[in-house]
Amino acid sequence: MRLTVIGTGYLGATHAACMAxxxxxxVGLDTDAGRLAALRAGRAPFHEPRLxxxxxxxxxxxxxxxxASYEEAGAFGQVHFVCVGTPQRRDAEGADLxxxxxxxxxxxxxxxxxxxxxxxxTVPVGTAARLADAHRVEIAWNPEFLREGFAVADTLAPDRLVLGVRTAxxxxxxxxxYGTVLAAGTPLVxxxxxxxxxxxxxANSFLATKISFINAMAEVCEASGGDVRRLAEALGYDERIGRxxxxxxxxxxxxxxxxxIRAFAHRAAELGVDLGxxxxxxxxxxRRRDRVIALAREACGGSVLGARVAVLGAAFKPDSDDIRDSPALNVAARLDLDGADVTVYDPEAMDNARKAFPLLGYALSAEEALRGAELVLHLTEWPQFRELDPWRAAALVRRPRIVDGRGALDARRWRxxxxWFRALGSPAQPPPGADGATTPPDPADA
Incomplete structure (x- = not known):
């Protein structure tokens, strides 16, 4: 068929390439000249595996x-997919349409x-009906469920397709x-x-709730001496909950x-439903970002002023260069404002991070970021960071102190x-001494 894709950002570029x-x-349509130039040259304008x-x-x-021509796109397409952004409004929590x-x-x-x-x-409920009533064309709604880092697979072999339609x-x-996708057995709603x-x-609200639930349990674990990783493991065996x-x-x-989630709560309130x-x-x-900053201060004796801090991660998740609302960069910027000497490294998001946070320091590798550091923060779960050798890393830093903000590192190996190793939701340790460690390493733990 002849398809057009309006908007070639993360969703649109992926959808266009996968439909091809x-x-x-x-035909993909966009008004951003730089993005169009990259796409016409056969280059992806952002990092996404396989794209x-x-x-x-x-x-x-x-x-x-x-x-860049709506006339060209309109004359070409049998089906037009609108894939433009719906950011949060500047003056409210609702979506900007x-x-x-x-x-x-x-x-x-x-x-x-x-x-x-x-x-x-992704739009507030009621948008499709309003648009259909406003324009003399047939409209359908086909929400996307892409995970950054897996977007190509999620488009070519999705776990479900949802079609909102008014006509046969x-x-x-x-x-x-979607004939090929449906022939492969993809469920259709x-x-x-x-x-x-x-x-x-x-779906996004449910996932966010599950993430915040285990993070609330992390707060309880820290207050009570529990271990949230063991708690999550035990909960995950319950098939009603899952891992x-x-x-x-x-x-x-x-x-x-x-x-x-903000736009959903806002729209629900407009409809008279309280999703508080x-x-x-x-x-x-x-609050999780606040807790990482509190642990950083604890590790540095109460203040990060003048402390050399290595931040491992800038993207909001691995396998992406997306820094929108990145917890890693939010923490890095706040520590910088507190007077820390912050150096950031990320395998893919460095260019985007530099543009958004030009006053932070940046390294060309994880090893360069670690060199001379008095505190290390692990804030994006890249495989490269999980696979770091803690003994080699200890030889690079000035003081061996680390906060694992992703709960992904092997605490026994690092200790x-x-x-001195802290993870969110793990039992407390005494503040580190001058060398950063609390007790000599036990060879049996290696």
């Missing part, structure tokens, strides 16, 4: 191309007769678009507009969960190598 991979002819390969392959074959409304208005004005406009952006024709067209819109916001999203740490960030628990989910999440 499924055999469709695709650059697909863009290069299908721009070379001619199956995927890019434009300006980009969605503008995109629908523009493509509706130029779309061929019989074209189908499909929203993929819209359903037939979308079944054709066909529903109304409102339910389709709610699926994404409800996913039960790792305590510095909390969630990125461009979806934080703004989506989501505000507490948000508050618990933000065996002489490190």
């Amino acid at each position: 991979e499924l055999g469709h002819e695709v 650059a390969e697909l863009i290069a392959r299908h721009t070379a074959s001619g199956r995927l191309r890019f434009t 300006a980009y969605v409304e503008s995109a629908f208005e523009a493509i509706a004005r130029h779309a061929r007769k019989g074209a189908l406009l499909v929203g993929k952006s 024709r819209a359903e037939r067209l979308l079944r054709r678009v 066909v529903t109304d507009f409102a339910t389709a819109e709610l699926v994404k916001t409800a 996913a999203f039960l790792r305590a740490g510095v909390g969630f960030g990125g461009g979806c969960l934080p703004k989506d 628990f989501l505000r507490e989910v948000d508050a618990i999440n933000m 065996a190598a002489g490190w």
Whole structure:
């Protein structure tokens, strides 16, 4: 089929490349000249595993191309996917729908007769119906469920497809678009507009709640002497709960969960429904950053003023260069304001971090960041950081002190190598001495 994708940010670029991979002819539309230049040259404008390969392959074959012209896109497409952003409003917690409304208005004005406009952006419930009533074109809603770092797989082999439609024709067209995916056995839910819109916001709210729940348990563990990692392990064996999203740490960030739960609570309040628990989910999440800063101060004797701090991580999650609402950079910037000498390293997000936080220090490698450090903060769970050798790392730093803000490092190994080691939700340790360690390493723990 002939498809267009309006907006080639994270969602749109991935969707366009994957639709081409499924055999469709695709035109991606964007108004950002720099992004268009990269895409036309066959380059991905951001880091996402496998995406650059697909863009290069299908721009070379001619199956995927890019434009800034709504006229061109409208004349070309049978189905138009709107994939623009819905950021949080500057003056409230609700979603800013300006980009969605503008995109629908523009493509509706130029779309061929019989074209189908499909929203993929995450929007407040009621948006699709309002847009359908405002434009004389057929509309459907097909929410995305992409995980950064797994977006290509999540598009080509999703765990479910949700279609919000008003007509059998819209359903037939979308079944054709996703024919290969459906033939592979992907579950399909066909529903109304409102339910389709709610699926994404409800899913993100549930995941955020689960993350904040285990982080609240981490607070209880620290107060009581419990160990949240063992607690999470025991909870995870219950099949009603499961193990996913039960790792305590510095909390969630990125461009979806934080703004989506706020927008959902805001929209629910407009409808007369109190989802106040989501505000507490948000508050618990933000408290985790405060706790990492408190542990950093504890490790440095009460103040980080003048302390050399190495921050391992800048992206909000591994396998991404996305720094939107990144807990790692938020903590790094706040420590910098407190007078610490902060050096950041991330395998993929360095350029984005430098643009957003130019006053922080940056290293070219984890080893360079560690050299001479008096405190190390592990804040993005990259495999490279989990695989660091604590004995070699101890030889690089000035004082072997580390706060594991992701609960992913092997505490026994790091302590065996002489490190003062704290993880969120773990039993307290005495403050480190001048050398950073609390007790000599036990060779039996190595």
